Amino acid sequence: MNKITTNAFHPMQLKISQADIGYKEILISGADAQLQSGEVCLLIGNNGVGKTTLIRSVLHQIAILRGTITLGDKNIQELSVKEIAEYIAVVLSKSAIPQNYTVNDLVSLGKYIHYPFYFELSKEDQKEVRETIENLGLQQYDATPLKNLSDGNLQKAFIGRALTQNSPVIILDEPTTHLDEKNKIIILKTLRKLAREHHKLILFSSHDWRLAKEFADKIWYIKDRTLHAGMVEDVLIRHHELTDPSLFNVNEYFKAPHIIAPPLYKEMLYSLLQKNSTADLSHLSFEFMDNRWHIDAKGNGYQCGSFEEILVLVKTLH
Structure with a gap:
């Protein structure tokens, strides 16, 4: 042996x-x-x-x-x-x-x-x-x-x-x-x-x-x-x-925004947006600071305290 x-x-x-x-x-x-x-x-x-x-x-x-x-x-x-x-x-x-x-x-x-x-x-x-x-x-x-x-x-x-x-x-x-x-x-x-x-x-x-x-x-x-x-x-x-959350991309028509956030928050936001949108969101920027989301849309600033608020906002920005 x-x-x-x-x-x-x-x-x-x-x-x-x-x-x-x-x-x-x-x-x-x-x-x-x-x-x-x-x-x-x-x-x-x-x-x-x-x-x-x-x-x-x-x-x-x-x-x-x-x-x-x-x-x-x-x-x-x-x-x-x-x-x-x-x-x-x-x-x-x-x-x-x-x-x-x-x-x-x-x-x-x-x-x-x-x-x-x-x-x-x-x-x-x-x-x-x-x-x-x-x-x-x-x-x-x-x-x-x-x-x-x-x-x-x-x-x-x-x-x-x-x-x-x-x-x-x-x-x-x-x-x-x-x-x-x-x-x-x-x-x-x-x-x-x-x-x-x-x-x-x-x-x-x-x-x-x-x-x-x-x-x-x-x-x-x-x-x-x-x-x-x-x-x-x-x-x-x-x-x-x-x-990167894009590993889980299941929506080929979705164009992701720029996201600055801890990994879990980033992944949650990415999943939320691609489930609910086929739009090009690459012009948007999301940053999570002080327990709020700060969103920039071509120079216009917004703040959201929840994912539900983000979803409502994004639909108005299409």
């Missing part, structure tokens, strides 16, 4: 070098990126750009078209399926539900990657399974069949299985999709704690770039067949479309 070096002097590293990623057609060209033990990385990009394909390439479920992907000091292509399973715990967005399994059964399953399935888990293993279930807030569902769980709790149970696997790398494809805000934060705080305290390397995909600011160290952002990789803050600063 080709053992990967993971001691203190050789921390786990996932490295992509000059890789073309796709099936017959290239989705990501010339990708270069790397992650180290202790880092959390958010993989982001629009639907169809290759996020899941990139994950499957890292898992060597599909071959890359050019370049290399290395895990530790080994080319991923040199590792067997069993070795990859030992070093990488995976939570996919669409996982098959084992028939008649309970939450405890599924979370325990993570342990059997290390043993023949007929083995009985040790007391230490069983204790870790219980602690994982409690940390995810699933203790009341311990003996509940998976088929009776909500989508959110089912997702948390699959994440629990990955955690008990105790692999140095954890990869999650859209892990927070079915979770409400409270459970989303539980999962992300758990992942960050694993990275910091247990030196895990964690890569997870999502459509929500906002998660990166609070929970991730790195971003891998796929756009125009290119993988933009780096520190969260560096990538966000270089790609304003990630933080």
Whole structure:
């Protein structure tokens, strides 16, 4: 077996070098990126750009078209399926539900990657399974069949299985999709704690770039067949479309005004105006100061104290 070096002097590293990623057609060209033990990385990009394909390439479920992907000091292509399973715990967005399994059964399953399935888990293993279930807030569902769980709790149970696997790398494809805000934060705080305290390397995909600011160290952002990789803050600063409300443009005829405001207020105003107007508003300027909106329309000044007042004003300025 080709053992990967993971001691203190050789921390786990996932490295992509000059890789073309796709099936017959290239989705990501010339990708270069790397992650180290202790880092959390958010993989982001629009639907169809290759996020899941990139994950499957890292898992060597599909071959890359050019370049290399290395895990530790080994080319991923040199590792067997069993070795990859030992070093990488995976939570996919669409996982098959084992028939008649309970939450405890599924979370325990993570342990059997290390043993023949007929083995009985040790007391230490069983204790870790219980602690994982409690940390995810699933203790009341311990003996509940998976088929009776909500989508959110089912997702948390699959994440629990990955955690008990105790692999140095954890990869999650859209892990927070079915979770409400409270459970989303539980999962992300758990992942960050694993990275910091247990030196895990964690890569997870999502459509929500906002998660990166609070929970991730790195971003891998796929756009125009290119993988933009780096520190969260560096990538966000270089790609304003990630933080600009125009990312959510659903009205092709709408011409946006100039808006100076905190991000949340800016996004709310942008959404309000494009939902209710197809006009060219580029001649207007909005600035949020002292809890009021100050509007300039070709030299004429107005003030509004609410979004409702803004909507009324804009209709008179058409």
